[in-house]
Amino acid sequence: MGYNYQFVPVGEQSLNIVFDEVIDARENRLIHSLADVLIKTELGIIAVIPAYHTLTINFDIFQTDFLKLTTKITQIIKNHSLLTSAERRRIIEVPVCYDEEFGLDLKAVIEHGCITFDELIQMHTSSPYLIYMMGFMPGFAYMGSVADPIAMPRLKNPRAKVPAGSVAVAGKQTGMYPIEAPGGWRLLGRTPVRLYDPKHPEPQYYAGEYIKFKAISKTDYYYIQKLAAAGMYELKELN
Known part of the structure; x- marks a missing residue:
């Protein structure tokens, strides 16, 4: 072809x-x-x-x-x-807490897709996402493609501040906010992992690789957050 x-x-x-x-x-x-x-x-x-x-x-x-x-x-x-035909099949697992405290748009996306909360989580975590490109801010990965029911368009009026670690969708794309920044993507949850450190700016993932989200509880979120803050947590590779 x-x-x-x-x-x-x-x-x-x-x-x-x-x-x-x-x-x-x-x-x-x-x-x-x-x-x-x-x-x-x-x-x-x-x-x-x-x-x-x-x-x-x-x-x-x-x-x-x-x-x-x-x-x-x-x-x-x-x-x-x-040209190599082999993909970079490095898959990195990212823990995410899908809680209304972190996922400010959970209800809106659920209503948009006419699905349940459990179905939303299943759809967002079931398959790895290809990182198509890096951009917008340090460590921001543009990934896809999300399932149609949760592919809700971005907000008409972006938020002035989106917390670091927020996991979101915008149409068929999904992504993570490495730092606090303005943004109009639909927030589904948050990862406790520090995605960007200015003292160590080398990204933990690259375009051409894959991210797979793993749903965690709020208790696990705060536990991993403490480990990450102490430098005792690293993202897991699935293969």
Whole structure:
């Protein structure tokens, strides 16, 4: 199966590879696979930034130019053998407390989907979510895709403050707020894990990997929160 894409210049030393504008796991895996291949080549590429349906490439203008680079990239995309077909199947488990104290939009999402509280939890925790891209704030992972009944559109008027650790949905996307910030996603619960530490800014998860949520009680929430604050809790890998 071929891929539809085009090259768009972005200034003197950057370009975008723009694929079909869809939220599609197969297309996104191609983008991450291509990013992995390109950053290891000697084509004068300085950095790659994968997103939902685009790949931004920064390059050294003293080593290459737009025409030379796009010609090489076209050859790589056509030669599928250079692209790994294996997914990054690293799955990271994130504990979440689905309680009304933390999930301010639980009732609204339940009414939207015509489902029960237990069904909402089951739908949100049953399968791993692909991290399509990182952005918006440090450590914020855009993930998908959530089940249709809980795919409620974001708020028309965003909240001025969303607490750190909040777990939310916005349409077919789900995500976690690593720090307190404004936001309009629908809040379902909260994780006690510290998702971002400015003293150790290296993320605990990356685009192309997977997150799987695990429902926990309020008692477990506060217990894990104490462990995390003391540096005694690490996110678990499922495989």
